[in-house]
Amino acid sequence: MNSISLKNIRYKYPLTDHYALDGVSFDFEEGKFYGIIGPNGSGKSTICNLMKGLIPSFYLGDLEGTVEVQGKPVDEWEPEKLCTKVGYIFQNPFTQISGIRDTVFEEIAIGLENLGIDKEQMIQKAEEITKRIGIYDLIEKNPNELSGGQRQRVAFASILAMDTDIYVIDEPTSQLDPDGTESVFKIIRSLKEQKKTVILVEHKIELMAKYADEIIVLKDGKIIKSGPAREVLSDYDLVNKKVAVPQTVLFGHEMERAGKSLGKLPITIDEAEVCVRERMRGEQL
Amino acid sequence: MSIELQHVHFRYPDGTLANEDLNLVIHEGERIAIVGQNGAGKTTAVKLMNGLHKPTEGEVIINGINTRNKSTAQISGMVGYVFQNPDDQIFKNTVRDEVEFWSRYNKLDEKEIQSRAEWAAKLCDIEKYLDINPYEIPYSTKKFVSIAAVLTARNPYLILDEPTAGQDVAGVECLSKLLHYMEQDGKSVITITHDMEFVADNFKRVVVMAHGHIIADGTPAEIFAEESILSEAKIKKPQICELSTRLGLGNIMKIETLVNKL
Numbered sequence: 001m002n003s004i005s006l007k008n009i010r011y012k013y014p015l016t017d018h019y020a021l022d023g024v025s026f027d028f029e030e031g032k033f034y035g036i037i038g039p040n041g042s043g044k045s046t047i048c049n050l051m052k053g054l055i056p057s058f059y060l061g062d063l064e065g066t067v068e069v070q071g072k073p074v075d076e077w078e079p080e081k082l083c084t085k086v087g088y089i090f091q092n093p094f095t096q097i098s099g100i101r102d103t104v105f106e107e108i109a110i111g112l113e114n115l116g117i118d119k120e121q122m123i124q125k126a127e128e129i130t131k132r133i134g135i136y137d138l139i140e141k142n143p144n145e146l147s148g149g150q151r152q153r154v155a156f157a158s159i160l161a162m163d164t165d166i167y168v169i170d171e172p173t174s175q176l177d178p179d180g181t182e183s184v185f186k187i188i189r190s191l192k193e194q195k196k197t198v199i200l201v202e203h204k205i206e207l208m209a210k211y212a213d214e215i216i217v218l219k220d221g222k223i224i225k226s227g228p229a230r231e232v233l234s235d236y237d238l239v240n241k242k243v244a245v246p247q248t249v250l251f252g253h254e255m256e257r258a259g260k261s262l263g264k265l266p267i268t269i270d271e272a273e274v275c276v277r278e279r280m281r282g283e284q285l
Numbered sequence: 286m287s288i289e290l291q292h293v294h295f296r297y298p299d300g301t302l303a304n305e306d307l308n309l310v311i312h313e314g315e316r317i318a319i320v321g322q323n324g325a326g327k328t329t330a331v332k333l334m335n336g337l338h339k340p341t342e343g344e345v346i347i348n349g350i351n352t353r354n355k356s357t358a359q360i361s362g363m364v365g366y367v368f369q370n371p372d373d374q375i376f377k378n379t380v381r382d383e384v385e386f387w388s389r390y391n392k393l394d395e396k397e398i399q400s401r402a403e404w405a406a407k408l409c410d411i412e413k414y415l416d417i418n419p420y421e422i423p424y425s426t427k428k429f430v431s432i433a434a435v436l437t438a439r440n441p442y443l444i445l446d447e448p449t450a451g452q453d454v455a456g457v458e459c460l461s462k463l464l465h466y467m468e469q470d471g472k473s474v475i476t477i478t479h480d481m482e483f484v485a486d487n488f489k490r491v492v493v494m495a496h497g498h499i500i501a502d503g504t505p506a507e508i509f510a511e512e513s514i515l516s517e518a519k520i521k522k523p524q525i526c527e528l529s530t531r532l533g534l535g536n537i538m539k540i541e542t543l544v545n546k547l
Contacts, residue, residue: 039453040425091451092372092424148369148447149323174451175369177322177479179519203453206524242454247482247524247540254544269524273531276547 003166003197004028009065020046022221033198035212042218044201048170052088087164091171096155105139108158133157148175166197205244209267234265248272286313286348293343303329305497314471318484321494321518327477331444336360365435369446371427381415387437405433425451442473449480482523485538493518510536
């Protein structure tokens with residue numbers, strides 16, 4: 001079964017006259033890790049808002065087409081049921097954090113509390129998640145007094161606590177250092193191992209290349225390319241379209257131009273290292 | 286003319302020691318990157334440079350003036366600070382009002398107000414958003430609104446706190462252009478960033494922070510060659526540098542250099 005299906009979506013935000021999404025159709029299969037990339041303003045966050053039903057229930061505007069979550073149109077889901085299926089981590093942790101809870105612990109428990117989960121279970125869950133995300137030592141702190149990077153991890157933890165089938169994650173690492181970023185990607189990969197469906201919007205293309213199964217490229221509200229990560233990211237045409245590609249792809253392209261082709265455009269450092277070593281070995285023979 | 290930190294310590298009211306014995310001189314016109322983990326004390330350190338924080342111990346001297354004896358408003362005339370979170374900074378109803386705020390507050394004449402706003406908007410590539418409410422534009426673009434607003438003060442020193450966060454290819458290019466322009470104009474830009482490719486491409490001087498201390502100060506090539514610094518500050522080499530190291534070719538920063546070596 002598809003986790004989420006977008007069918008001929010066209011959407012305009014209120015009081016705007018251009019389509020933020022213009023003819024988007026895509027089936028997100030269960031248990032896969034999808035990366036959505038593309039320039040800012042290409043419609044990435046708009047897709048996230050659709051999957052959670054925030055469009056059209058919160059943002060209004062003109063929506064054509066349908067969004068299905070687990071085979072059922074999103075507007076037929078009761079909001080309190082939908083939020084146990086789709087977890088949405090906002091782009092900006094400063095907006096996501098409720099602001100009405102005094103400790104990180106309470107912030108993380110807020111969703112569970114709203115679902116009426118038993119207190120002991122709630123405490124256990126919040127402890128487990130904070131340890132997994134590496135913020136256990138922050139649980140007594142006020143979420144509104146944390147650094148940007150810390151808040152981003154709290155926002156992430158509060159959604160993981162909901163244990164949904166599908167995670168829609170909008171730039172979860174924008175405020176994080178490289179180490180924190182990689183640890184978030186590892187957590188996301190572990191979600192995949194638990195057969196969760198992950199849809200991630202992210203600019204850090206090197207990590208997308210390393211971790212995502214499939215990549216979708218959006219530009220001007222349209223999907224301009226999609227498929228397995230290696231196939232999509234090694235398309236040099238993306239560079240001309242101002243879509244970020246890994247530096248190793250640019251390197252592979254420059255090698256080709258210098259008449260030193262690596263045979264393919266490597267999308268990760270590991271791949272690039274293997275390609276270069278093979279080429280060097282070939283030259284020695 | 287310079288920003289000088291002399292044995293600066295900073296302790297938050299809750300007792301957390303965020304900066305310990307910082308010593309740093311940034312000359313007017315100099316461009317530096319500050320890197321390091323979340324919680325390393327980077328934002329605290331730059332807030333000391335524009336008077337938002339006053340040192341608990343030690344002295345911060347800006348162009349010969351000790352920040353201890355001045356208000357933040359007085360210091361901010363010399364050092365402009367663009368907040369990490371644009372929502373902490375932006376408060377007007379249109380981008381234009383936001384970008385004109387400093388000039389109006391300081392009672393510049395109408396022609397000068399217009400000319401500074403247009404100049405800053407052009408430099409930050411936000412001209413098409415001028416009549417829009419800042420809260421209706423994407424987060425990454427909002428960052429440029431907050432930069433443009435500070436630019437209009439034309440301070441000799443500008444601090445950018447994580448401007449690369451969430452930026453796409455065009456956004457990063459715009460920041461590079463801005464850094465270049467400021468250098469031509471003799472202005473100093475101090476940039477906090479986690480994007481090491483951006484650092485390698487745009488900076489000759491990098492200050493590395495960890496656990497509230499400055500642990501290194503040098504060129505990107507020097508910094509990325511020191512494994513102990515990288516692991517202490519938990520920073521990663523840019524991809525090309527990492528690849529060239531693995532291939533036993535040292536720390537190469539530029540793609541073309543690596544291609545030529547192979």
